[in-house]
Amino acid sequence: MAKLKPEDLEKISQRMRKMTILREGSGQAKVTVHMGTCGIAAGARKIMAAILALVEEKNTRDVIVTSSGCAGLCSREPMMTVELKGEAPVKYVDLTEKKVRAIFAQHVMNGNIVVKYALAMGSERVS
Amino acid sequence: MAKYRMHLMLCAGTGCVSNKSIKISEVLEKELKKHKLEAEILVVLTGCNGFCAQGPIMVVHPDEIFYQMLTERDIPHLVEEHFLKGRPVRKLMYTPPKEKTPVPKMSDIGFFKEQRLVALRNRGLIDPEKIDEYIARDGYSALARALTSMTPETIIKEIKDSGLRGRGGAGFPTGRKWEFAARAKAEEKYIICNADEGDPGAFMDRSIVESDPHSVLEGMTIGAMAIGARHGYIYIRSEYPIAVERMRKAIKQAREYGLLGEDILGTEFEFEVSVHQGAGAFVCGEETSLIASLEGRPPEPRIRPPFPAQSGLWGKPTNINNVETWANVPEIINRGASWYSQLGTDTSKGTKVFSLVGKVKNTGLIEVPMGITLRKIIYDIGGGILEDKKFKAIQTGGPSGGCIPEKLLDLPIDYEKLTEVGSIMGSGGMIVMDEDTCMVDVARYFVDFLRGESCGKCTSCREGLESMYQVLTGICEGKGKEDDVELLQELGAAIKDGSMCALGGTAANPVLSTIRYFENEYQSHIRDQRCPAGVCRELIQYLIDREECTGCLLCVKNCPGNAISGKRKEPVHLDQEKCIKCGVCLEVCKFKAVLVE
Numbered sequence A: 001m002a003k004l005k006p007e008d009l010e011k012i013s014q015r016m017r018k019m020t021i022l023r024e025g026s027g028q029a030k031v032t033v034h035m036g037t038c039g040i041a042a043g044a045r046k047i048m049a050a051i052l053a054l055v056e057e058k059n060t061r062d063v064i065v066t067s068s069g070c071a072g073l074c075s076r077e078p079m080m081t082v083e084l085k086g087e088a089p090v091k092y093v094d095l096t097e098k099k100v101r102a103i104f105a106q107h108v109m110n111g112n113i114v115v116k117y118a119l120a121m122g123s124e125r126v127s
Numbered sequence B: 001m002a003k004y005r006m007h008l009m010l011c012a013g014t015g016c017v018s019n020k021s022i023k024i025s026e027v028l029e030k031e032l033k034k035h036k037l038e039a040e041i042l043v044v045l046t047g048c049n050g051f052c053a054q055g056p057i058m059v060v061h062p063d064e065i066f067y068q069m070l071t072e073r074d075i076p077h078l079v080e081e082h083f084l085k086g087r088p089v090r091k092l093m094y095t096p097p098k099e100k101t102p103v104p105k106m107s108d109i110g111f112f113k114e115q116r117l118v119a120l121r122n123r124g125l126i127d128p129e130k131i132d133e134y135i136a137r138d139g140y141s142a143l144a145r146a147l148t149s150m151t152p153e154t155i156i157k158e159i160k161d162s163g164l165r166g167r168g169g170a171g172f173p174t175g176r177k178w179e180f181a182a183r184a185k186a187e188e189k190y191i192i193c194n195a196d197e198g199d200p201g202a203f204m205d206r207s208i209v210e211s212d213p214h215s216v217l218e219g220m221t222i223g224a225m226a227i228g229a230r231h232g233y234i235y236i237r238s239e240y241p242i243a244v245e246r247m248r249k250a251i252k253q254a255r256e257y258g259l260l261g262e263d264i265l266g267t268e269f270e271f272e273v274s275v276h277q278g279a280g281a282f283v284c285g286e287e288t289s290l291i292a293s294l295e296g297r298p299p300e301p302r303i304r305p306p307f308p309a310q311s312g313l314w315g316k317p318t319n320i321n322n323v324e325t326w327a328n329v330p331e332i333i334n335r336g337a338s339w340y341s342q343l344g345t346d347t348s349k350g351t352k353v354f355s356l357v358g359k360v361k362n363t364g365l366i367e368v369p370m371g372i373t374l375r376k377i378i379y380d381i382g383g384g385i386l387e388d389k390k391f392k393a394i395q396t397g398g399p400s401g402g403c404i405p406e407k408l409l410d411l412p413i414d415y416e417k418l419t420e421v422g423s424i425m426g427s428g429g430m431i432v433m434d435e436d437t438c439m440v441d442v443a444r445y446f447v448d449f450l451r452g453e454s455c456g457k458c459t460s461c462r463e464g465l466e467s468m469y470q471v472l473t474g475i476c477e478g479k480g481k482e483d484d485v486e487l488l489q490e491l492g493a494a495i496k497d498g499s500m501c502a503l504g505g506t507a508a509n510p511v512l513s514t515i516r517y518f519e520n521e522y523q524s525h526i527r528d529q530r531c532p533a534g535v536c537r538e539l540i541q542y543l544i545d546r547e548e549c550t551g552c553l554l555c556v557k558n559c560p561g562n563a564i565s566g567k568r569k570e571p572v573h574l575d576q577e578k579c580i581k582c583g584v585c586l587e588v589c590k591f592k593a594v595l596v597e
């Protein structure tokens, strides 16, 4: 293994932190995929895989991806919730991998809610 | 590098490993594979989490869900429910005593809330066997800073200004100690890390080495640069196999990265570290006997001066510090002396790691700011006394620490305050005792330990402790004499004055402090032949309460001396002649029908 120079420490640290940031519980965005039985049946695992791939592809370390149980709206699964730091969570429904890519690029990375895919009902109305 | 969405930080400290956490990790990996989650979820084996009473422990990030007392059988359900479907499993979470709802997040649990982690900054957050994870948390950046932009003088100044004092017991200012060694002129100088940790029940140092070995190595390397040493030794007890193994791995990794050895970080600085396994005598932890033991001689303390800084290992200037002291060093260099000295009290800066054991609900390893009160430690962190019994005393500082009574619980603890009340900081042991503890018996217990561990070189320590033990045994057996208390005080003073090292110097603390705060218990034993706590066998009798006894005969079955007899559904009879006073009947009786008098 190569002997390190002081600047190499910073490189290792940056590379590793992309992974370990998760343990610090902070991140600019948190994406929660609803993985109840209904969600999984509707394809939530594919959605999860797609998001993880996007996070890696975009090389961003500030996105935390988690799963949660059924959100009580089984007919609209797969679903996910995007929560940017300091902003209200937004639920997206009837997801496909294509929609996920759009949501990731516009909302997660750039902070613009993708209204057409978002759940708009009652107090959760977003537009 | 793959992006994992979840990290399962499974504790692999000694406590959790003995409760099968390694086996649990295997089952975890298997179940994750079964659900095809192995690419999404990472299992990390960490060092000691600290909340050892609840082990095996697993903390799930990013949500910081705290799972406890896991068994292999819990894992399949946990993997499916939480890790696949995202529904945290409540029955595996921690529920505080007397409450009904579990607390999911680690940082909301009382045991963790009041803690402030400096020496243990990486505990549970990294895999201690992966140097990259240490580096991710700013590891070795303090060393880089020291090597590239500091001089030995500015390093020493920073440590001095921080107010850091030795965590191994005596509390000597670390920066000043380094300065002595730095000023000593010699071709060869040495650095030693004292990881002997001989206090029974203490595991602060073991836990640091197990959870973050690189923090100790980095601290030592910075110290070596400051005093001008090229070789360091880690003296660690053989009873700590996991710690020894992790330290060895850490040294190997640091060498491969050029963080130990020649030309460290591309500079001209060189430093090597070797691990030496100690053979386990308590006195080996005393610095001069530790050095003797390292040199292959019997571990007997010698008179100081000369101090190790002048003449230590192989007669060369040597700087010896405790594990926890070393682990604080990188953080001080990184965050600065003024940051560090904001924590703590006037005389004692920073934090201290304690092992909190005995009759508290939450036992384990804690790190708290100096100046915290004993009450906070016992009630907020420790969760109060087991079975809600009455608190009687807390012994701090290891076997030669004093016992502190209830009325002093609001004492903000630091080196000076603890000494004032007749105890010591020591290396950070804390044993909580409840109303069922006999203070004379406790004093006898510690004196028994110390008389066995006295190396025998100083007559006052060797013979004095033996005499103390005889007197205390007499008192516990009801043979105490009127002037025994005075005799004990006199012996205590003689041992303290006539012994070379701090073993004798502090050995009388358990006796003197219990006399100071619990003299009435001594008097009950001596004058009334009574042990108020019902502990000293010669002074107690077990009796059957005929009103309460239902004749279930459980005690009859369990009595090892066949001292209890009786018929079903009739009160039993206890034969005092045959009774060996083991107390089993009291333990098994479900009807409170066994009384102690």
Ligand SMILES: Cc1cc2nc3c(=O)[nH]c(=O)nc-3n(C[C@H](O)[C@H](O)[C@H](O)COP(=O)(O)O)c2cc1C
Residues within 6 Å of the ligand: B165, B166, B167, B168, B169, B170, B171, B172, B174, B194, B195, B196, B197, B198, B199, B282, B283, B284, B285, B286, B287, B288, B320, B321, B322, B323, B325, B326, B427, B501, B502, B503
């Ligand atoms: C009987 C006895 C046992 C000791 N055991 C230990 C020990 O296990 N670990 C330790 O670090 N210091 C122990 N010490 C204290 C050491 O002599 C020494 O003060 C310490 O290692 C210095 O490091 P520090 O300044 O960082 O505390 C012991 C002292 C005595 C008298």
